[in-house]
Amino acid sequence: MEDQLLDKSVIETGEMILNMGPQHPSTHGVLRLKIHTDGEIVSKIEPIIGYLHRCFEKHCEQLPYEQIVPFTDRCDYLASMHMDHAFSITVEKLLDIELPERVEYIRVIVAELQRIASHLIAVGAFGLDVGAITPFTWTLRDRERILDLFETLCGARLLYNYIWPGGVSHDLPPLFVERTLKFLDYFDPQIDELNDLLTTNKIFIERSADVGVIPADIGINFGVSGPSLRGSGVNFDLRKNEPYSIYGKFDFDVPIGKGEMGTVGDCWDRYYVRVLEMRESAKIIRQACAQLPAGDVHVAMPKKIRPDIGEVYGRYESARGDVGFYIISNGKNIPLRVKMRSPAFCNLSILSEISEGWMISDVIAILGSLDIVLGEIDR
Amino acid sequence: MTFSKIQKHIESKTQSKISIEEGKEAVFVSPNNWIEIAQILINDSDLEFNYLMCISSYDKGDNKMYGVAYNFYSTNRQHYLEVRIEIEDGTPIPSIANIWRSADWHEREAYDMIGIVFEGHPNLKRILLSDDWEGYPLRKIFKEPDYYHGIPVPKDKSYWD
Amino acid sequence: MAKYFNNIVYGVKSFLTGMKLTLDHFNNKKKLVATLQYPHEKWPVPERNIGFKHSDYNLIRSRLHVDIDDCIACMQCERACPVDCIKIDSIKPPKDSEYDCGMTSNDTQKKMIVSRFTIDMSECMYCNLCVYPCPEECIYMVGGPNGTKHEIDYEFSQYKRDGMIFEFADTTDEMIHDAGGEKWLEQRDAKQSHNQEGIELNGVVKIITPADVPVKTETTKKPLQVAEKTDSGELSIQSFNDIADKMCRGISKKAFTSSKRAGKDAVAILAYVAQALSDAGKMTEEIQKILDGLIPAEKSTQEDNIKDTTSDITAKPIEEPISPDTKEMDIKDLNSIEDKMTRGTAKKAFTAAKRSGENKVEAVRKALIEASLIDDVITELLNSFTKDDATADISSSSEVSEMPIEAPTVGTQTDLPLFEIVDLNGIEDKMARGMAKKIYTAGKRSGKTRSEVIADIKSGLSESGKIDESVENVLNNLEAGS
């Protein structure tokens, strides 16, 4: 026994392969990371996805366009409104129909509320990944308020099948606008609290600044999008650059990472861009609520969606980034092919590039700062 | 730049012919000259399509022709381009994973779902499905098997239907 | 060095800010705690909700409910469901019959009756798509703005999946009969019996029944061999178990079940199976051999069955079960029985016998005699399967001769007149009521007494676990004659 212990062939001296996930507290779902570690240092990391594959695209090939919307809900379950909106504007592009003003405004309001809710989860979960538990519960508490608003809106708290191709399922409930504004007034100080507790905390800065830097060109080459790309200083936001809905009418600015605490494009920047985006979304909602026109929301709603033969690629700025739907129609009411370009899919693909040479704790932090949703990656 | 300008520009740059279809804003290229055109797309100072948004593979329905659609975007010049390659089953397409790194996983997904082979890809294996899966699910001819490695797949709902 | 100390100072400062914040939250808990204590305070609760009245809901997502009296079976909700969790069967009365399907609350004349409206809430994804197209607004999600129609119910969790399947149709078999839906009833019964046999569940391994066990263990004795052969000649699904390749086995079994449902005989089934296999390109010579082995087996079994049974029928009681099955007795043969009650009993007995592998005909006959339902037609039918079996004939005829003697004795016990079907409406639970009515009509047709019918209802309900105090009370009142 003893001589065996001394035998080098018995003692493992090489790298250790660590299987993080699919069941792990902080892989944000059922992601599996195959990590080659040398002590605490990560030398190679290999994401293995697909544990949540639900055949979304196969479903789409067998369902009419109206019935696909509930399934798009399930893709990014933290920003369902965005998924509905993205799919709907793509189908409307295919049909090319004009929507009534009120529908666009309602869509913008709910989409920005959803953006706040999703960013709250992202920010809180990032805090949870670096070990701060209290901010997570606070952000969840505020998210609940938004979900309450959505419940008055469409009855559902998580998977609203509210935005439909050609409109929304029904009009705003009474007092919805007032409640939204009341929530925004309540919400602004909460962001300051969050900044005091987490953002400016020395330990948090130590953990997140200078960690997992994404250089701008590499990020673009990897197809990273959304807050993760803006965190590395690229001023690219579809709502500004390619205004798809009525976003051209609103005045808001696109926060980008400046590297206050470290280098541009580190975890702290990605985190802080999300915090600032919540303020911007609140700004947009206030403007939209102020200008909300009256009218009917069911004008443009087609009875049966039956687009002409052709294909279309629609983009949308979701909370995770640049959602794309590539729809091929063969003239029937069932699409021939629906391909979803999921932002988190591309954002995750950069993980192995940026997280090598860091420690295991940093891999967790980087993963949290990328804000992935496995339901959207695996589809 | 508009689509027609982009198309003219590409044609002026390269000898290898590219075709378009009526009413489709897409450039059809053949697998042989795809790498060359890809180099032009990313390197040319007037195009610089540095952002590969999506690679969509599709089945044309006739059990023979399969297609891939590349959607490009230029963050500097803010114009779009859709490049499409339609091939017979089995013909490989040169991989562009080393030009646009985002193509890596997208090509793996295309291989996983439709079974299009990208030659020159660093590791072309299934990404969403398990490695021992048989068949390519998004092909129109794909049938749900009765057994998955000996595990029966319960399909009918006769417990309540 | 300055950086070093600045870091420390900044760190201490930020720590103090954070700790001050958390301490504030700790002190102002009365103001800030946002918990809703679920079982005690339910949502929406007036004092703790975000300040909107219940009626301000635009809609609600909860359990689906159907006002079945308003349903005109337009099938729009079934078509709108993305996950196919709604199943509707409807029966259109023939032109000549003046059966009235009733009016909806919107005074729409119903054209057909809904014989089945099942919603599997375990598959529903609460997308609400089925609610919009309904022309009569009879399918809706309970609670919220529909609170007036049906109180909210979002806690319907169950221990078994079947509990999530809600049956809304309350049409009794009587009504379906009157609307001319016998065919539908037969299909339903056939499906139920199939599910009882469990052979339709694709991929589910069949439980080894006692019939197979001796076959597996001792294949040396000749009569048991015969039994085995007849078993395979009977061409049950496990005849295909000797096919090695899993895929082929699956395919052939599917083909078998489908063709069996189509009611073909053994040879046709085998041909169909071979066809399906060759279509799938899975046909090999060994499978071909197996299939060929099945056809002659059946023929030979018939022959040597006849030999055995004729030669020494009384000598070996062990092969007594085999003999009557010479002419393949299928469950469909029982469909020629008119009386529903009798048919049900017969079929139950048949399937039970088939499971336990004993003589089906005898079992059916015994069951019918016990239920005192046997009459000449049925005896004829049964004997048609066992022409060569004299003893059974005698016994059955003797039973028949006894039967009319005991039937009136049953009749004489009746003290109270049979109650009306409307008396059962006191039962709240829809499903329980429907079941009770079914049993009632069946009992009525078979001329049972009040107490018997009530006993049947009780037993049936308690079998399906639908019985509770209220139902008990209703039935007891009926029994007391009030």
Place this chain on the structure above:
Amino acid sequence: MTSIVDSIQKTFWSTYVEFPFLFTGIIVIGGIVIFIVMAVNALIAVYFERKVSAFMQDRLGPMEVGILGFKGGKNFWGGIGQTLADAIKLLVKEDILPKDADKILMILSPFIIFTAALLTFIGVPFSQNFVISDFNIGLFYIVAMSSIGVIGIILAGWSSNNKWSLYGSMRAAAQIISYEIPIGLSLLLVVLVTGSLHLGDIVQWQENHRWFILHSPFTFMAFFIYFISVVAETNRTPFDIPEAESELVAGWMTEYSGFRWALFFLSEYANILIVCIVASIVFLGGWLSPLHLFNIFPASWDLLDGPVMGFFWIFFKAIMLIFVMMWFRWTFPRLRVDQLMYLCWKVFIPFALANLFLVSLWELII
């Protein structure tokens, strides 16, 4: 100089009890006292911690379970029976041993950790003369004993045959061993001033002069160094990297369940109590009433002294410190391993050494 052991010996001196019986009796009585203290401490502390965390997070925490139908406060402080129920649950839970684990060590290690906590309590006074056994090197004994636990932690992590556990135990070893140093240094400075390792003498000195935290600015700083270091040594946030639940699933106790995990839990909270009591004895005047800090009170206030009130005061101070620990935990994120080491070796140890030097100067000058 009396202690429980001494008093028992005195009582049975006249009666001719044979020595072995006396010996076992002493051990049993002492053990029972310690175990009761540990168990009650764990019960109360867990409930306290859950409530504190809940209120800091705008939650309510446990509100349902009560004892004999009494749930406690209706609005906020309900669910007093929760931890008792959890303890019972842990005791009746299945006790899982992984197939490839090193069974003997895995069973042994919780008891090593538990024993370390138990032995440490022997020297910890709960009040004046209320100590199991009174050493004249009590402080040294406590520091020595409290560092035995790390052996159990390493064994636990290694024997679980789980990579997460291994990481956790390695981190724990590095962390605890390095944080021993600032703890030792900042306690050393007290010993330097009082010239005694005996806890009673230290409190006596503070009674004659003043509390140590007020002795000089350096001892004031030393108190904070000591306190933060013991937070690190008891593996609590922001220093809980050995059981960082978001990185290593549960660190070195990933594979443990049921009774053995309960032992870990018990000894963890026992360690917290020990370090807080030691801090309050060494720096906060132990069982002295804080009212003596200011001499404005008449002599009648002296009835706040004495063993019984001492018991109250020492636990009052300890519980305050425990609350601060919880407060840390529910406020801060977690440090990384290297940052933790940086904090220890580049911040605390230099400051502690400087303290030592300056305090000795202070003693020479004044």
